[in-house]
Amino acid sequence: MKLLIAIIKPFKLDEVREGLSALGVQGITVSEVKGFGRQKGHTELYRGAEYVVDFLPKIKLEIAMDDELVERAIETISSTARTGKFGDGKIFVLPLEQVVRIRTGEADIDAI
Amino acid sequence: MKLLIAIIKPFKLDEVREGLSALGVQGITVSEVKGFGRQKGHTELYRGAEYVVDFLPKIKLEIAMDDELVERAIETISSTARTGKFGDGKIFVLPLEQVVRIRTGEADIDAI
Amino acid sequence: MKLLIAIIKPFKLDEVREGLSALGVQGITVSEVKGFGRQKGHTELYRGAEYVVDFLPKIKLEIAMDDELVERAIETISSTARTGKFGDGKIFVLPLEQVVRIRTGEADIDAI
Amino acid sequence: MLQRPTPPMFTGKHFAVLFTFLLLLPSLALAAPSTPTLNTGDTAWMLVSTALVLMMTIPGVALFYGGMVRRKNLLSVAAATFAITCLVTVLWVVVGYSLAFKGSGAFIGNFSALFLRGIGPDTLTGSIPEMVFMTFQMTFAIITPALIIGSIAERMKFSAMLWFLGLWSLLVYAPIAHMVWGGGWLMGDGVQDFAGGTVVHINAGIAGLIAALMLGKRKGLGVQPMPPVNLAYTMTGAALLWVGWFGFNAGSALGANGTAGMAMAVTQVAAGVAALAWMGAEWALRGKPTLLGMSSGAVAGLVAITPAAGFVGIGGALAIGLLAGLICFWTAVYMKQRLGYDDALDAFGVHAIGGIVGALLTGVFSAVVLGGVGLSSNAHHSILGQLWIQSKGVGFTIIYDAIGTFVILKLVDWAIGLRVTEEDESEGLDITLHGEQIYE
Amino acid sequence: MLQRPTPPMFTGKHFAVLFTFLLLLPSLALAAPSTPTLNTGDTAWMLVSTALVLMMTIPGVALFYGGMVRRKNLLSVAAATFAITCLVTVLWVVVGYSLAFKGSGAFIGNFSALFLRGIGPDTLTGSIPEMVFMTFQMTFAIITPALIIGSIAERMKFSAMLWFLGLWSLLVYAPIAHMVWGGGWLMGDGVQDFAGGTVVHINAGIAGLIAALMLGKRKGLGVQPMPPVNLAYTMTGAALLWVGWFGFNAGSALGANGTAGMAMAVTQVAAGVAALAWMGAEWALRGKPTLLGMSSGAVAGLVAITPAAGFVGIGGALAIGLLAGLICFWTAVYMKQRLGYDDALDAFGVHAIGGIVGALLTGVFSAVVLGGVGLSSNAHHSILGQLWIQSKGVGFTIIYDAIGTFVILKLVDWAIGLRVTEEDESEGLDITLHGEQIYE
Amino acid sequence: MLQRPTPPMFTGKHFAVLFTFLLLLPSLALAAPSTPTLNTGDTAWMLVSTALVLMMTIPGVALFYGGMVRRKNLLSVAAATFAITCLVTVLWVVVGYSLAFKGSGAFIGNFSALFLRGIGPDTLTGSIPEMVFMTFQMTFAIITPALIIGSIAERMKFSAMLWFLGLWSLLVYAPIAHMVWGGGWLMGDGVQDFAGGTVVHINAGIAGLIAALMLGKRKGLGVQPMPPVNLAYTMTGAALLWVGWFGFNAGSALGANGTAGMAMAVTQVAAGVAALAWMGAEWALRGKPTLLGMSSGAVAGLVAITPAAGFVGIGGALAIGLLAGLICFWTAVYMKQRLGYDDALDAFGVHAIGGIVGALLTGVFSAVVLGGVGLSSNAHHSILGQLWIQSKGVGFTIIYDAIGTFVILKLVDWAIGLRVTEEDESEGLDITLHGEQIYE
Ligand SMILES: Nc1ncnc2c1ncn2[C@@H]1O[C@H](COP(=O)(O)OP(=O)(O)O)[C@@H](O)[C@H]1O
Ligand SMILES: Nc1ncnc2c1ncn2[C@@H]1O[C@H](COP(=O)(O)OP(=O)(O)O)[C@@H](O)[C@H]1O
Ligand SMILES: Nc1ncnc2c1ncn2[C@@H]1O[C@H](COP(=O)(O)OP(=O)(O)O)[C@@H](O)[C@H]1O
Secondary structure, X not given: OEEEEEEEOHXXXXXXXXXXXXXXXXXXXXXXXXXXXXXXXXXXEEOOEEEEEOOEEEEEEEEEEXXXXXXXXXXXXXXXXXXXXXXXXXXXXXXXXXXXXXXXOOEHHHHX | OEEEEEEEOHHHHHHHHHHHHHHOXXXXXXXXXXXXXXXXXXXXXXXXXXXXXXXEEEEEEEEEEOHHHHHHHHHHHXXXXXXXXXXXXXXXXXXXXXXXXXXXXXEHHHHO | OEXXXXXXXXXXXXXXXXXXXXXXXXXXXXXXXXXXXXXXXXXXXXXXXXXXXXXXXXXXXXXXXXXXXXXXXXXXXXXXXXXXXXXXXXXXEEEOOEEEEOOOOOEHHHHO | OOOOOOOOOOHHHHHHHHHHHHHHHHHHHHOOOOOOOOOHHHHHHHHHHHHHHXXXXXXXXXXXXXXXXXXHHHHHHHHHHHHHHHHHHHHHHHHHHHHHHOOOOOOOOOOOOHHHOOOOOOOEEOOEEHHHHHHHHHHHHHHHHHHHHHHHOOOEOHHHHHHHHHHHHHHHHHHHHHHHOOOOHHHHHOOOOOOOHHHHHHHHHHHHHHHHHHHOOOOOEOOEOOOOOOHHHHHHHHHHHHHHHHHHHHHHHOOOOHXXXXXXXXXXXXXXXXXXXXXXXXXXXXXXXXXXXHHHHHHHHHHHHOOOOOOOOHHHHHHHHHHHHHXXXXXXXXXXXXXXXXXXXXXXXXXXXXXXXXXXXXXXXXXXXXXXXXXXXXXXXXXXXXHHHHHHHHHHHHHHHHHHHHHHHHHXXXXXXXXXXXXXXXXXXXHHHHOOOOOO | OOOOOOOOOOHHHHHHHHHHXXXXXXXXXXXXXXXXXXXXXXXXXXXXXXXXXXXXXXHHHHHHHHOOOOHHHHHHXXXXXXXXXXXXXXXXXXXXXXXXXXXXXXXXXXXXXXXXXXXXXXXXXXXEEHHHHHHHHHHHHHHHHHHHHHHHOOOXXXXXXXXXXXXXXXXXXXXHHHHHOXXXXXXXXXXXXXXXXXXXXXXXXXXXXXXXXXXXXXXXXXXXXXXXXXXXXHHHHHHHHHHHHHHHHHXXXXXXXXXXXXXXXXHHHHHHHHHHHHHHHHHHHHOOOOHHHHHHHHHHHHHHHOOOOOOOOHHHHHHHHHHHHHHHHHHHHHHHHHHOOOOOOOHHHHHHHHHHHHHHHHHHHOOHHHOOOOOOHHHOOOHHHHHHHHHHHHHHHHHHHHHHHHHHHHHHHHHHOOEOOHHHHHXXXXXXXXXXXXXX | OOOOOOOOOOHHHHHHHHHHHHHHHHHHHHOOOOOOOOOHHHHHHHHHHHHHHHHHHHHHHHHHHHOOOOHHHHHHHHHHHHHHHHHHHHHHHHHHHHHHHOOOXXXXXXXXXXXXXXXXXXXXXXXXXXXXXXXXXXXXXXXHHHHHHHHHOOOEOHHHHHHHHHHHHHHHHXXXXXXXXXXXXXXXXXXXXXXXXXXXXXXXXXXXXXXXXXXXXXXXXXXXXXOOOOHHHHHHHHHHHHHHHHHHHHHHHOOOOHHHHHHHHHHHHHHHHHHHHHHHHHHHHHOOOOHHHHHHHHHHHHHHHOOOOOOOXXXXXXXXXXXXXXXXXXXXXHHHHHHOOOOOOOHHHHHHHHHHHHHHHHHHHOOHHHOOOOOOHHHOOOHHHHHHHHHHHHHHHHHHHHHHHHHHHHHHHHHHOOEOOHHHHHHOHHHHHHOOOOOO
């Protein structure tokens, strides 16, 4: 099993989620994060102070899945989240050793 | 060492934390996330617009721990976070290669 | 490749980021988390109620990097984030199997 | 003024009115003193006072209470306050005003002014249009049930709340208003209640306590922390209550005169002292002066000076404010914990207790020797005598209110149930009752 | 009063003024009735009304609208409201007031009072200083374009908005104000518009619709959810609008008199009923009573009672409020979806529709048999006759407004473009237009 | 009016008062002009003005400042504002009012009205109850130290703040108020300060600068960004300041008359122009028009028109607003950065600078040739002469204020220390000083 972590642009969330659902992904955990990277930030102004905010709002998805789904999930996320501009984000794949569904106690593949 | 990631219902946080403390867990990192899964969302209404909010508030716990503690931690989290209804959440176990305590520079088991 | 997760004190963020930039790190994902640990919390007062808030605001950094950078990154984070007081935080190192840059489809080292 | 039978009068405001009368003698001498005429200055002030008291409820109470609940219930408290404002507005013009201010029954008015029949732009109450008097009184009828929302917050059904407070406004508020202000027996008895210590605050606070007891505690109380979502809202609400209270208290002079000026000054002083007292007690006993404490103290002082406003001097205001601040601090912070009822936002602890403190002390500090304008002739101008009269007023209000509230709530419980489900309470009333949430 | 040519008069307020006049006869008899004198009570009330109507726009409209947009656009809406307040303030004293209230043209005033030439502290309008009348009218000229911001929210350029609404205030608002209130042909025709149903609300709502159509829909509308960032702000804004509306409607009596009292009472009643109606319809048809619904309903009621305020009785207020609540609910919730224009915050759905409902019903409920003060003599006191006059007023306003708005927007579009780039819209106007954001 | 010795008078308002007097002659002729009588219209307006000025501080200043600090310090700023309101309320009735407005000393009043001894509901000041005058003045005494909080935000101890501002209100504010308004030497000298340019704004701003210098900079200034937590709060605060300023400036006419009307109109105009000027300068020089800029500009305009309000015409208001907006923009945005003091929220940059601009320009635009009501006879009606008198007033205020503030702060520093620990500053004052936080 793998844990996919995807960083995407916020307004792409719905599209990505629909893409993943179509693929059979049944659960996703989402959080609001700030990203620092090649995409350049915006300037904020406060009376005397003016500064560049380098950390831009991003959405982080965490999705546990079976190994065989990984390739297709990466493809789906890539295609739905892509705008072609800086800051589209990344996908990270981590090994996942164990999964438990709290409600039932089911484990691993059954628990995803 | 392992990194446990647990997704639970927000109002269960205090119970889970107490359970883990009883087990000897000394550190936890918590964040607010939104979960999408089998649990059905709620409807929101705004004048002409009505829509289902699929992403429900969840709490994510990240806990680094020694391998031997993992089984008992899973049990504790499962029993304290369970309500038996959809949406109780998941526990993910990831391999953890290295831990450093910033304050002292201690590493691995000593650093947890 | 590794995924470094660092938990630090919020007001150290800028220093740490600058340190990592100097090292050649080009991307970081940041989130606001709450930490529970050895550092003692503060007390809040609300009319009849007084309680200790154990969860303190922390910043979590996630940084994907090449294996060879890991050591120096740990050193940089440790030295810039250290105050010497409880609560300075932790660094966790996780194995990272795959990375994809959504914008270009580049993979692994090229995608970081 | 006692010779003019038509306009409703505030016997509680006997002295204040006499005073004003004497003050206005020269100008009245110019006009025809026998037929009441509209005074534009008085009317201007009462139009404004009406706006100010409405502002106390929306957005005042809505923000004051809204900021104190948990994030998931913020909108539900605001919605309850807003809906009650609208509901009582309608009930009042349909029947409430008539029940409270028409007829000469000892306990309740009559139905002669249903739908405000007979009141037009030219009907006067004293020197102001009766429509202004009616709307001014409406804002009091609105804020009183709105205050009760503090006791029932975070767990009552919206529908049950509407039924409860709607019925309460007709069956409890209107009669008490009639008895104290509209010509009923407490008015004749000599009770001094300048702007509503009994009618508004004790009344709301006791109903709140009964409702809190019947509803039971919020799930998790004492186990989970229940931090207020945004004390900046609460401070804003407290500040708007304070500013609006000038209309509440100084407006109760029913004119722009020396009594109104005096009422405004003592209102300001009592609020300030009470806030400092609560803050000081908190600082000494619990280590830190909080914004919630100051805001609560200010409201406690405003509540306590309400019955006294037109009657007492600056010394009285300082004393009443100080005592109200300390006593309400103790009630809300210590007594509540000890007794264990869940008066969520302290409608009882601040409004009933502050109201009782104020109503009794009005009987003390109205005395001329203590800088007041004088005690009721029914009390033979003795402090003990006035205290006895005040106690009767307070006691009767408490008993009538408690019974009335209990009966209404039993009825509503039987018909539709009072409390939301456990799950809805967990998830929060904003989403489950109203389908909305704060996104910021 | 028709003999005194100098002070601007509200022909729409003919009856109200006559009424007041009769009411004041005794006091006027004491003073010299031939030369107008300043009445301090009237002046006090108008000073306050001016403050209240300003409060409706800032912070009222700014919060009401600001809470309804997405988080990333909150400040942009507040900034637009604030900037328009400032811009119209200047335009009004430089030329707007003169265009609206000076001279006797059928369609527009003249330039005789540029920079308020000739108006000093001692110039009177009726019984109040003309400076007060001018500032009171300025607050109306401010809120009208501010309401339009609701239709164009979340996608218009700030610079284009300033040009559009600045020009609109001179080329559309000022002429219509002149025609209805300043001595123009609609005033002579007998249109009853007590406080601005046509001039303010229909005018703003139609301009909003045209602008929404010309701008096009927000990106993602109907696909992505667009949840309001903070309905506590919206509730606060609605409440301040409500409180401020007392100045708007009762202030339009231009004095502290029985008409003002009546106007205040019916304003309160219509707002309450309309909020309950919208909330009830929502509850019945969509399952839950929302805070946004109540707030919207209250505003709809306030809009609809605006033209009627000084003319109708309590029965009329109940009827107007009920109908406005239900009809505007239907417009904003159902009709908008069906027709598909993106009137983001329903300036058209609430203000134009509510204004039309109110303007027409004013012609019905002003009738003496229905509890009102009477219909215009031009209508031979017949309801049908008055309805016809009202319809002409409404119809003319709609046509003139729609054409004027269209032309101005075409011009601005041609000169600098109306809409922000797609990227700016995605990222949010707070950052991209103003370089600021909410951090909480 | 100089023959009547009892009521406190505003010599600065000499012309305004004369004007009003002439205006009221006909009505005064009817009453007995020799004995002052209560005017209900004037009283109504002053009751309202008092409420409006209180609203400027709570919630006005609390929200204006609260929104500008970092999230962790929001409540601490609100708490400071609220606590100062309460503290000054008590100090004022105990001794402050007497020091400022009783007796004929050149520099300070006397103790004759401790605890407001001798002032009852029937005591008049001009045509209004003295209690109303006293409470109106109290709200000025409250807002002045509250403004100073802007300079010391995010780093001063709560206890030190209370001692500092409490002492300051008695040792600095009361004497200056006496000198300019209460019969002291500056009043005799012919200084024109209609509503408090020197007494309130320059006074607060200079004290703020001294305090900012003595406290030192906030940790991390210039290194870490310090984004304002919620500019919607700041906008709301600015709007409430604006609305409340009608009470501040038009209320300073002490009656509902033509001068009040004029003061209100020029207040509105100056605020609008100054906001546009600041916004325009920002747009041109820094690329974007911000909501914070508009709000700051409006306040700058309101500050600058304060001393001029009853004296200048529309032309003067436009000029004063324009200059105040531009100059304060430059001070707050450029000069502060260059000089490097940490006047956190620009109490100095906006209030002192705006106040100085206004105080000097009052000496120019009051001239009849420039549309004003006329210059002081002490200045032989020459602009240069009046400028010299104004400069003396400004200069003396600055010097006295700077020295007084310095001494008080040294004392408080020596006794309990001024600044929180570095750690508390890092963690934020909300938690460390008040044990509370915003949870939203
Ligand atoms: N090495 C990294 N480790 C963690 N997160 C990263 C890393 N590089 C980029 N990110 C995340 O991905 C986002 C997009 O990256 P960026 O470099 O701006 O553009 P692009 O993905 O188009 O190359 C960043 O905002 C950040 O959240
Ligand atoms: N495959 C998954 N990957 C990541 N998070 C998941 C996954 N499945 C579920 N979750 C998280 O667990 C939460 C609960 O899952 P859900 O399917 O609603 O109920 P249950 O855990 O009872 O089966 C979700 O809200 C989501 O946050
Ligand atoms: N075992 C753990 N698993 C996950 N996070 C931890 C763990 N231990 C500590 N943390 C995180 O690190 C932060 C600092 O830890 P703490 O024990 O307070 O101080 P120190 O790092 O100085 O020992 C905590 O607030 C928490 O967020």
